Amino acid sequence: MLSLLIFFPLLAALVTAFSGEHAKKVAFAAAIVEFAYSLCLFFRFDPVGGIQFTENFAWITNLGISYHIGMDGIALLLIMLTTFLVPLIILSSFNHKYKSPSLFYSLILTMQFALVGVFSAYDGFLFYIFWELALIPIYLICLMYGGKDRLRITLKFFIYTLTGSLLMLVALIYLWLQTPGTHSFDLQALYALNLSSVEQSWIFWGLFLAFAIKMPVFPFHTWQPDTYVDAPAPGTMLLSGIMLKMGVFGVMRWLLPIVPQGVAEWGNLAMILSVIGVVYASMIAWVQKDFKRLIAYSSIAHVGLISAGVFSLTFQGLHGSVIQMISHGINVVGLFFIADMIEQRTGTRDMDHLGGLRTTAPGFATYFMIIMLASVALPLTNGFVGEFLLINGIYQYSQILAAFAGLTIILGAVYMLNAYMKISLGEAKSVAKHFAALTLTEKAVLVPIVIMIFLIGIYPKPLLEIAGPAVEALKLSIQTATSLK
Amino acid sequence: MNTLLVLAGIGVFGLFSEIFRFKKALLPVVFLGLAAALVTTVCDWNTNVSYFNNMMKVDNFSLAFSAVMICITMLWFIISPGFFTDETSKSDHFTLILFALTGGVLMSSFNNMVMLFLGIEILSISMYILAGSNKKSLASNEAAFKYFLMGSFATGFLLFGIALIYGATGSFDIDVIATRLSEGNLNSSVMLFAGILLTMIAMAFKVSAAPFHFWAPDVYQGAPTVITAFMSTVVKTAAVAAFFRLFIHTFTSMTEVWHTALMIISAATILVGNITAVYQTNVKRMLAYSSIAHAGYMLMAIVSMNSAAPSALLFYVIAYSVSSIASFTILLMVSNSTGNDSIESFYGLGKKNPFLAIMTLISMLSLAGIPPTAGFFAKYYIFIAAMENHMMPLVLIAVLGSLIGVYYYFRVIIAMFRDGNEKEIDFSGRYKLVMIIAGILALALGVAPGIVTGLL
Numbered sequence: 038m039l040s041l042l043i044f045f046p047l048l049a050a051l052v053t054a055f056s057g058e059h060a061k062k063v064a065f066a067a068a069i070v071e072f073a074y075s076l077c078l079f080f081r082f083d084p085v086g087g088i089q090f091t092e093n094f095a096w097i098t099n100l101g102i103s104y105h106i107g108m109d110g111i112a113l114l115l116i117m118l119t120t121f122l123v124p125l126i127i128l129s130s131f132n133h134k135y136k137s138p139s140l141f142y143s144l145i146l147t148m149q150f151a152l153v154g155v156f157s158a159y160d161g162f163l164f165y166i167f168w169e170l171a172l173i174p175i176y177l178i179c180l181m182y183g184g185k186d187r188l189r190i191t192l193k194f195f196i197y198t199l200t201g202s203l204l205m206l207v208a209l210i211y212l213w214l215q216t217p218g219t220h221s222f223d224l225q226a227l228y229a230l231n232l233s234s235v236e237q238s239w240i241f242w243g244l245f246l247a248f249a250i251k252m253p254v255f256p257f258h259t260w261q262p263d264t265y266v267d268a269p270a271p272g273t274m275l276l277s278g279i280m281l282k283m284g285v286f287g288v289m290r291w292l293l294p295i296v297p298q299g300v301a302e303w304g305n306l307a308m309i310l311s312v313i314g315v316v317y318a319s320m321i322a323w324v325q326k327d328f329k330r331l332i333a334y335s336s337i338a339h340v341g342l343i344s345a346g347v348f349s350l351t352f353q354g355l356h357g358s359v360i361q362m363i364s365h366g367i368n369v370v371g372l373f374f375i376a377d378m379i380e381q382r383t384g385t386r387d388m389d390h391l392g393g394l395r396t397t398a399p400g401f402a403t404y405f406m407i408i409m410l411a412s413v414a415l416p417l418t419n420g421f422v423g424e425f426l427l428i429n430g431i432y433q434y435s436q437i438l439a440a441f442a443g444l445t446i447i448l449g450a451v452y453m454l455n456a457y458m459k460i461s462l463g464e465a466k467s468v469a470k471h472f473a474a475l476t477l478t479e480k481a482v483l484v485p486i487v488i489m490i491f492l493i494g495i496y497p498k499p500l501l502e503i504a505g506p507a508v509e510a511l512k513l514s515i516q517t518a519t520s521l522k
Numbered sequence: 523m524n525t526l527l528v529l530a531g532i533g534v535f536g537l538f539s540e541i542f543r544f545k546k547a548l549l550p551v552v553f554l555g556l557a558a559a560l561v562t563t564v565c566d567w568n569t570n571v572s573y574f575n576n577m578m579k580v581d582n583f584s585l586a587f588s589a590v591m592i593c594i595t596m597l598w599f600i601i602s603p604g605f606f607t608d609e610t611s612k613s614d615h616f617t618l619i620l621f622a623l624t625g626g627v628l629m630s631s632f633n634n635m636v637m638l639f640l641g642i643e644i645l646s647i648s649m650y651i652l653a654g655s656n657k658k659s660l661a662s663n664e665a666a667f668k669y670f671l672m673g674s675f676a677t678g679f680l681l682f683g684i685a686l687i688y689g690a691t692g693s694f695d696i697d698v699i700a701t702r703l704s705e706g707n708l709n710s711s712v713m714l715f716a717g718i719l720l721t722m723i724a725m726a727f728k729v730s731a732a733p734f735h736f737w738a739p740d741v742y743q744g745a746p747t748v749i750t751a752f753m754s755t756v757v758k759t760a761a762v763a764a765f766f767r768l769f770i771h772t773f774t775s776m777t778e779v780w781h782t783a784l785m786i787i788s789a790a791t792i793l794v795g796n797i798t799a800v801y802q803t804n805v806k807r808m809l810a811y812s813s814i815a816h817a818g819y820m821l822m823a824i825v826s827m828n829s830a831a832p833s834a835l836l837f838y839v840i841a842y843s844v845s846s847i848a849s850f851t852i853l854l855m856v857s858n859s860t861g862n863d864s865i866e867s868f869y870g871l872g873k874k875n876p877f878l879a880i881m882t883l884i885s886m887l888s889l890a891g892i893p894p895t896a897g898f899f900a901k902y903y904i905f906i907a908a909m910e911n912h913m914m915p916l917v918l919i920a921v922l923g924s925l926i927g928v929y930y931y932f933r934v935i936i937a938m939f940r941d942g943n944e945k946e947i948d949f950s951g952r953y954k955l956v957m958i959i960a961g962i963l964a965l966a967l968g969v970a971p972g973i974v975t976g977l978l
Binding site for chain 1: 935
């Protein structure tokens with residue numbers, strides 16, 4: 038029952054909203070139950086069985102809108118990522134005191150509801166509803182619990198993403214009108230459309246802008262660094278760890294197979310923008326003083342590489358992007374948690390004022406180093422698997438672009454190691470002198486992340502096997518769509 | 523038909539209550555009367571009968587819009603008792619509201635130009651008086667005077683238009699006019715063109731569409747808040763229903779005369795309403811401009827001219843009225859406690875009154891058109907209707923307008939989470955009731971829009 042997986046967080050959010058001071062425990066328990074349930078689905082999933090756990094019934098009959106959900110390998114992995122990260126995000130916020138915690142945790146769970154919905158929707162309208170639903174809780178989290186410039190920044194964030202969403206809505210309605218008979222929003226009906234190449238170009242841009250803003254791809258990224266920095270730590274983790282993947286996922290399921298000719302025409306530009314994003318964001322990350330802002334830019338760089346892999350339309354590129362979405366989700370949540378702990382303990386995020394954590398807090402510095410190396414994509418960590426496949430895929434598409442995209446290996450190492458050096462090595466600065474030891478809850482967040490880093494890094498086979506057939510099917514549907522049109 | 527009798531009946535009853543001194547019983551009786559009117563409306567569903575020599579025709583379209591207006595008026599009566607404190611004019615005000623509603627019902631069910639004119643006048647004259655009902659306030663007097671002057675001007679246009687159309691077709695009956703127009707043998711086409719354009723201008727004035735909207739912000743701001751709530755919901759519903767009925771039913775075969783013009787009016791209304799709303803610091807005035815913008819979206823349904831248009835318009839009107847009445851209720855309470863309508867009055871609301879904050883959030887999201895609220899689906903439905911008629915540029919302008927809309931609706935939401943203004947807001951159960959009903963409707967219609975979309 039996939040519906041249960043979608044609606045359980047919503048129910049939990051309602052319960053949490055009325056649980057007063059116990060909110061965080063209730064929310065955590067609910068998130069764990071959700072994770073356990075998703076594990077059940079994970080083990081029942083058959084990698085070569087195509088789309089599974091399908092449910093399909095009419096919702097708004099006279100407009101051809103149905104409640105059609107299901108999941109393939111790609112969706113399964115992203116749903117697992119969501120259910121794995123949400124309990125960690127909730128746990129990571131335990132050492133913060135948020136005012137009206139019942140509302141805060143209720144919003145996080147509502148967000149989870151929408152995210153799982155986005156990944157399982159097979160009906161365009163349903164997808165759009167979940168897509169927009171995900172925006173409201175995160176907006177409120179940032180608005181009510183963010184930093185001091187939150188009012189301006191969150192409005193910019195909201196209007197930016199809503200612009201994309203509305204363009205997507207117009208594109209979806211246009212597609213809906215082209216479907217034969219009484220019209221339908223079903224994904225298969227949209228795949229079967231026969232659009233002219235001019236129409237495809239317009240639809241491509243309508244949909245691509247929505248996804249590009251969400252990811253974000255250069256030059257639609259300007260909302261992102263401010264929002265990431267200003268949002269409360271759990272909000273940043275939700276945004277970067279999971280919400281960003283909505284954009285990539287959207288490209289895979291709702292863009293490539295629907296307008297293959299549009300992609301053929303404009304995919305090259307999308308690719309170039311993505312690669313520019315990789316280099317540009319890495320360079321900016323390099324000169325950041327604020328550690329949280331550095332991670333925000335590194336996130337743009339990573340997602341640029343993922344998006345370039347997707348638009349390469351090669352098996353390796355697509356495969357790698359699925360794996361990298363999972364790895365990036367795990368690593369970036371880890372990094373933001375590290376940044377949050379540093380800020381809480383020392384009161385600053387400025388790397389020039391930090392230093393010497395290696396000597397004052399060796400345990401912490403070790404966790405930091407592992408997560409940092411995973412983010413740099415050292416072999417045997419999870420970051421390597423995806424990045425290797427991605428660069429391989431981009432290389433097949435264009436050697437020149439691959440050369441630029443490959444810079445991420447060097448630049449990523451440069452800014453990350455630089456940050457690690459400034460924060461952990463050298464002489465302990467005054468703020469870092471009394472760095473409290475890790476608490477149990479903090480370890481409970483870091484240990485699963487580190488386990489996943491090594492598990493995926495050393496033995497990525499199960500992941501690859503789940504994603505493989507789904508990517509194969511995606512490639513096939515792009516090919517059939519291209520040959521039809 | 524019975525609806526009309528019942529409404530006019532309780533209106534007259536209201537007048538008698540002044541003479542026979544049973545003003546206390548007025549509110550319950552009016553409520554029962556409205557409920558009875560609603561029941562008769564629902565009973566007439568699917569009957570499709572015309573009355574008085576085809577002067578008015580009760581079809582599903584008119585019934586649906588009448589029912590919406592009656593329901594909104596019932597909600598309105600729950601929040602309005604504060605307005606009826608003045609003993610000397612209490613029964614007059616009751617009666618005027620009921621007469622305005624009667625006019626609204628006529629406007630949604632007319633089948634003859636004369637009936638349209640009567641309906642508009644019954645509604646408008648009541649509203650002229652009500653806009654000025656706060657006699658001690660200069661702004662209220664100004665609002666009434668301005669509304670009256672501009673309104674009579676528009677009425678003049680309407681009469682000219684009707685006369686010219688009569689001259690061209692030889693009839694007031696809209697069925698006959700429609701047949702004559704489609705047959706094409708007319709006495710004078712110049713007269714007809716002028717007539718159609720003049721009626722269009724008059725109707726555009728009544729729905730406050732740009733560039734005939736200049737009266738609206740001043741009147742909305744000057745009138746007492748409850749009256750503004752009534753104007754922006756019931757009156758607007760009646761006006762768009764009449765607009766739709768007149769142009770879609772009567773002038774369909776003459777689209778080349780009015781279609782492009784109305785499309786431009788619609789786009790201009792959306793842009794002007796939304797853009798000007800951004801610059802308002804007074805929430806009441808902001809809502810006035812937002813109501814202008816919403817009129818633009820409603821006009822989109824008229825220019826779509828297809829089978830989806832009536833339901834799209836109905837849905838839009840319901841979604842808009844529900845969220846609008848909720849926002850005016852909130853504004854009423856906030857301004858009662860702080861003494862003004864400015865955006866600063868909303869500061870700190872999120873902290874001191876979470877219930878009110880959630881309700882504000884729902885109604886603002888709905889007005890802005892964000893899922894899962896009714897407002898989103900309303901816009902969505904209108905966009906679909908417009909795109910089916912290949913009006914892509916208009917849809918893109920509407921999308922742009924929605925984006926601008928987000929900016930100022932969210933300013934209210936953001937204001938709630940700013941610090942300051944610790945004063946408690948006391949609100950009675952009746953406000954809570956209206957807000958809960960409106961909030962539930964706004965969410966229910968967003969999640970299960972199928973209840974309304976299949977009606978027309």
